[in-house]
Amino acid sequence: MFGILKNMFSKEDNNLSQKINDEAFLVDVRSSAEFAQGHVKGSVNIPLDQIPNLLSKFKGKKNIVVFCRSGARSSQAKAILERNGITNVTNGRTWQNVESLLTK
Template sequence: MISGLLVAGVGALVFGFVVRSMNRGPDVSDLVEEELLKGAVVVDVRSAAEFASGHVAGALNIPVDQIAARMGELPADKTVIVYCRSGARSAAAARTLTSAGRKVVDARTAGSFPNR
């Protein structure tokens, strides 16, 4: 009886994972890659020191607290992909850019932020 319950429990768990993965949509890396192929600009919003310790090749470094002031460095007609270490700063940068009418993708979640 215990083995039957164990099998049923494992089956329910596997079914849950399958359903959840089917509802997730495209993989984060697929969405980021799609935007990169369209010529998106990658912006590392970490501090200059963090950027110097390692970053995505070709990324620009605009710390989150400078995004509003330095927005003119980013082409207005390109999607901006933002990233940081944990996702908090990239989310803040995405909000700032989006409020200015930019198309933004947060690389950590591949969340697209609609222009408002």
């Protein structure tokens, strides 16, 4: 079972890495205070509770990667965006995960 999960996440991370390094719109959905304590270089901070009011910021983006502290808020952000017709969204889970996949 562990091998299957490891393989699944490995493929998922390869796909995510390609999107991140192909100039994806990187969106940190944590609070502004959390963002100020550390964030992914080149990311923008749009807290989860502001997403419904800022949908225009997501329109026309080729790939969107949302992330947060644990992956819970980014999962919610992805669902909100998809309900509003923005379907090119990937949940990057944690900001540290996204940061680790950036090509240096």
